[in-house]
Amino acid sequence: MKNLISMRDLSANKIRQLLDLAESLEKDPSQIDLSRRVMAAVFYEASTRTRMSFESAMKRLGGEVIAMVGTSGTSVEKGETLADTAKVMARYSDIIVMRHPMEGAARYVSEQVDVPVVNAGDGANQHPTQSLLDLYTIKKAQGTLEGLKLALVGDLKYGRTVHSLAYALAPFNPEFYFISPRSLCMPIHILSDLTRMGVKFTEKKKIEKIVDHVDIMYVTRIQRERFPDREEYEKVKNAYIITADLLKNARDNLKVLHPLPRVNEITTDVDSTKYAYYFDQAENGVYMRQAILATLLGEVKS
């Protein structure tokens, strides 16, 4: 594996290897030493969580980090092409972790440079490290990825995270409940892909009826910036609010996930229940990114 650009490039076997390595690194990070290695975080748009999680992953394995965050005041503002910026960053570092608002930007950069490239989000297209940490989290929470019942809740139309999670889980015989307002439902081309792959799913508008049916509840934020029409946003923004009371009949093993940041989709009284798992999910991001960095930097036999 030279780069990590898209979940589509990963075989089920490769995914399993990364999940196993993340688990092993969580137990014993000292097995990998990335000292004197430099990671360039090249972020064309702001991101707190993804970038800091990568930095934490790199530093906890002994590596160093250099960063460009946002384009203001950089060579990009002077009109430098993406290829040129990337080629220079490649001379400064051993691996590039990149976020860019245009779709396909990371793939393009990976063709331009010799160092490994990790896609940390390219517009609405892919965010494979998020998908992988979600898989790791679900496996850790339930002990398996096989045959789980999952509710994906919120903005299923624009939510890149839920799209790629649906694809990532498809080989593991899942049963999905897609819970969203009609205006934000799962795109038809994804539903037909899932049907073709033999994945069972049900679309619902109300969450109450399925709370006691599922092992995983994956909640996403309804993003204001997705709505050109303010009125439309006001109508749906409070459609699904997960409270401790809503979860009173939930299965014992239910875990609630959220890529964070949350606004009001999950009330804080859920935090102290056994169902809350979103902060563990954030922590898991560090282990998964360690596994990715170690693999791409050639520190793991593959």
Add this chain to the structure above:
Amino acid sequence: MNDVKVMKVDAIRNGTVIDHIPAGRVQRVLAILKPRKTDVVMMGMNFSSKAMQKKDIIKIEGRELNQHEVNSIALIAPDAKVSIIRDFNVTQKFKVEVPEVIEGLVKCPNPKCITNAEPMETRFRLVDAAGPDLACQYCERVYSADEMDHI
């Protein structure tokens, strides 16, 4: 039968005939094939056709196009049939085929695709020959060829 129709325009001694081009697309086909300045080219437009009702035809004197060259027109003339002529006789016939990889021929319709922002070539992979549907190598979206503008 085809031979009779072909004879409507002057027959060529040696060269290539491209038949069954959808009516109105002959100029776009030529723009892709880029004949050399010295090539003798005949264009036929709006010929009647049993299969297509109306069709366009191109004849290029003195130049034999190969399958690879002709495949580049597959997106706008998917049913085109190619005949190679030697000494007034058809010596070889083939159909255009959409190539597995299409480079630098069509634009990605996704305005958020990196190919529309950087000085770079587009690259598509054929995902369904029936459409034909093409997947952008970069933004990964799938589009039907008739939604796409040619470069």
